[in-house]
Amino acid sequence: MDLETLSEDERWGLITDLIKQGKGPRRGRPRKDGSTITWKDVGFTRMQVYYWRLLAKIPYFEQVSMEVIAERSRQGRGASRRAYLVRAGLVKNVSDENVFEGTELGELARELLKPARRILADLPERQARWLLRALRVELRRLL
Numbered sequence: 001m002d003l004e005t006l007s008e009d010e011r012w013g014l015i016t017d018l019i020k021q022g023k024g025p026r027r028g029r030p031r032k033d034g035s036t037i038t039w040k041d042v043g044f045t046r047m048q049v050y051y052w053r054l055l056a057k058i059p060y061f062e063q064v065s066m067e068v069i070a071e072r073s074r075q076g077r078g079a080s081r082r083a084y085l086v087r088a089g090l091v092k093n094v095s096d097e098n099v100f101e102g103t104e105l106g107e108l109a110r111e112l113l114k115p116a117r118r119i120l121a122d123l124p125e126r127q128a129r130w131l132l133r134a135l136r137v138e139l140r141r142l143l
Contacts, residue, residue, distance in 0.1 A: 011042050012052075051081050058088040 006014070039049050058064055061084075068083045085091040100106030113120070123131065 011044070014042070051085075054085055054090050055081065057090060058084065061088075064088050 039046060055061070064084055064087050065079075068087050069079045072079045072083060082091060086093045098106070100109065120128070120131075
């Protein structure tokens with residue numbers, strides 16, 4: 001059977017049937033004999049499966065779904081998987097606000113980065129992400 005010709009719902013149905021039979025993807029490293037299929041074989045990523053499992057934990061999904069759709073439509077935005085999980089309390093909602101504004105730590109961070117502001121403003125997004133990763137590594141070494 002060519003799994004790529006199946007829709008996502010059909011693949012998920014196939015996986016559900018295989019799991020019920022005890023033959024579906026399992027957690028952990030696949031066996032060496034390769035007898036069991038993996039999520040990758042079926043065309044799903046681990047993150048997709050992770051979010052599906054979280055969504056499946058919502059006992060009152062219909063109610064959450066209606067609340068999220070209503071709230072997001074008032075905001076002029078579409079419902080997202082993360083919005084469902086935040087509403088159900090399974091994922092924390094991270095604030096976009098700068099909670100360090102006006103604090104000593106915020107001032108220290110601002111002063112440390114002041115000499116680099118001009119260079120940082122010209123960095124492409126990808127390099128900025130790399131720099132952020134490198135800074136985290138160095139900070140972990142210091143602290």
